[in-house]
């Protein structure tokens with residue numbers, strides 16, 4: 001356990017590795033009481049290293065060293081030094097073979113990093129620094145080696161033995177044991193190593209690449225999940241085809257494997273040829289998983305698959321470059337999801353996540369650039385900034401270059417850097433070289449943290465028929481960064497005439513009639529754009545399709561917002577206008593019990609509800625009120641209780657006024673004959689369940705009966721859990737608890753459904769108070785060792801149940817602090833993730849912030865705090 005202050009690692013201190021590994025030969029002997037790992041590394045001095053010294057240093061963590069051999073000779077004490085986190089061999093030749101034998105205890109590994117056990121099977125998680133928990137190794141992504149892996153285990157208990165690449169040898173051993181040997185022909189960094197051993201069933205399929213190669217596809221699951229793999233398999237095949245068609249990328253090995261495990265710290269991992277998934281991110285069937293799960297699975301399966309090129313073939317030089325693979329791959333999976341479903345809804349979902357959670361991160365104590373300059377614990381940097389803002393940065397390059405030049409840029413990037421470990425700058429350079437577009441200033445997006453803010457003013461000159469937009473940009477200070485330079489921002493705009501049509505845009509000095517949408521390139525602190533030939537004062541539609549991850553400040557009035565809601569040709573901005581209108585109305589009633597809810601919002605919602613011709617997927621999104629988290633994000637000093645009650649008032653006013661329209665909408669959206677995850681069907685179920693939820697929220701008895709009937713008769717989980725959630729958030733206490741019991745009885749054998757059952761309760765603003773959440777922790781199905789259970793109870797409470805978590809007596813904060821302290825020893829990564837809701841304590845009004853600060857201090861004062869939690873708590877409390 002660590003006692004001193006963790007070290008900060010700086011990008012500026014990057015040095016190329018002193019030694020390279022050409023080949024690794026691994027032999028795993030797996031037993032119930034532990035595992036012996038034999039690693040034989042063929043190594044040589046790196047010709048590019050500055051020659052900082054003779055000695056060889058290998059990373060290690062929680063290993064018991066058994067022996068070290070150099071070129072076949074056993075090293076004696078004094079010829080090497082076991083420093084715990086390092087194995088040092090003071091003197092080695094220029095090229096040599098090093099053999100290290102270590103003993104590890106996967107069965108006691110609760111951190112779920114390195115080799116560990118999950119429901120009786122052995123599995124691994126090596127990104128970012130888990131390989132060093134398996135054996136001593138230069139565990140850094142710029143050391144790429146070829147791996148050969150032999151796994152030995154009891155044949156009855158572990159019939160399936162998997163690793164990266166192709167299986168090249170197998171056979172029986174004495175004592176009922178067997179072995180399989182795998183060889184991966186592609187050099188890879190150690191973080192992509194994987195091993196699985198267990199009693200699993202295999203679902204097979206195949207895929208023929210555009211060049212005619214047959215790829216064997218396999219999904220491995222526990223027997224009880226055998227019915228749940230079809231959707232992931234179909235998603236995988238769609239992703240493989242899409243990557244060939246859109247990026248020209250074919251799969252390279254002969255086998256592609258996916259394994260589902262129940263205990264996993266995050267969603268999934270892109271290990272070469274052997275992706276390992278959290279069960280909840282890969283397994284689904286309509287009866288037991290919701291539309292949301294189906295969509296999440298499609299995008300995560302695609303994401304991990306796309307990493308084969310953006311991440312594995314071309315990887316990161318060091319962990320500061322994490323967004324090189326994550327930002328690009330999120331961009332790719334989001335393009336894929338848009339192509340598979342509704343592009344507008346996809347964009348709304350991206351922007352919602354960004355504006356609520358990423359903007360919050362960018363404005364808080366953990367704010368960091370897309371390419372951070374320093375970190376203490378890299379696990380803390382798998383953030384929304386690296387992933388989502390990183391994806392937006394790539395999207396902006398796509399917007400600035402256009403699809404053809406972007407594709408030429410990505411081709412050049414893959415071709416130039418195949419088999420290399422590179423930087424975000426190499427990515428931008430490839431884009432620049434392919435397009436001849438200067439991205440010099442654009443690179444600031446990688447270097448400066450903080451969300452740019454655009455203040456837009458306009459004026460209209462009737463006589464000259466000129467409409468002028470003045471745009472000023474500024475970027476707030478963030479920890480360690482002040483006085484930022486202006487960034488290169490693609491700002492897409494349109495102008496609507498009095499009829500609601502797009503005005504063709506022509507800038508002063510241009511001739512001819514222009515496009516309906518213009519991407520203005522902002523590079524200065526202030527720009528003035530003059531549009532000519534504008535016959536009447538237009539309504540501006542700004543930042544169309546959310547063309548950059550920025551805040552826009554323009555004083556639309558409510559009538560203009562309603563006009564945009566019904567006329568803007570840009571679907572995203574139609575939605576955004578509705579959000580702005582709702583925010584405005586919520587603000588107006590906030591703390592003013594006597595102010596009535598603006599009937600214009602009610603009328604606009606009625607128009608949407610009754611409009612059967614409109615895109616129902618967009619309608620379903622437009623009817624959702626902005627979340628409490630988003631309202632908090634918009635506030636200066638957030639008063640959570642006031643925000644919650646203002647939003648509730650507006651929601652209840654809408655539900656009451658629209659009662660008959662909601663009932664009609666519910667009746668209209670009858671379940672489809674067969675379950676499909678098309679945008680139309682998803683929208684229909686979403687509208688139906690939203691109507692039900694709103695009506696139950698105001699205690700409508702007819703709706704209660706409909707919910708009970710739907711709960712009983714539903715043939716898919718979206719409808720069953722939609723009814724359950726509506727009941728749980730209704731005033732009907734008896735029906736609520738009966739439905740919860742019945743649901744548990746029906747599904748208690750399926751851990752994924754039990755997770756949903758937990759989170760519906762823990763996130764309920766009606767019944768999910770702290771006492772209820774504590775009872776869930778005592779429930780037979782709760783398990784402190786399983787990250788999913790912790791996320792669905794504690795995470796759901798602190799992240800989604802804001803009215804109860806932010807109880808002004810501070811009990812919610814102290815509960816979270818106690819949970820973090822408890823988990824810090826067993827699973828520091830999960831403990832650190834749970835800390836996020838407390839970090840922004842300065843954002844909240846004094847009645848809240850004091851309690852949050854105290855909770856953080858109580859975490860800080862725990863003895864032997866992990867590096868993960870230490871970094872977050874200390875940065876959050878820093879002045």
Ligand code: B3K
Pocket residue numbers: 127128266268269270303304307326379382
């Ligand atoms: N690359 C992994 C994330 C690893 C997280 C390590 N703490 C999954 C992904 O982004 O695809």
Ligand code: ZN
Pocket residue numbers: 303307325326329
């Ligand atoms: Zn990823």
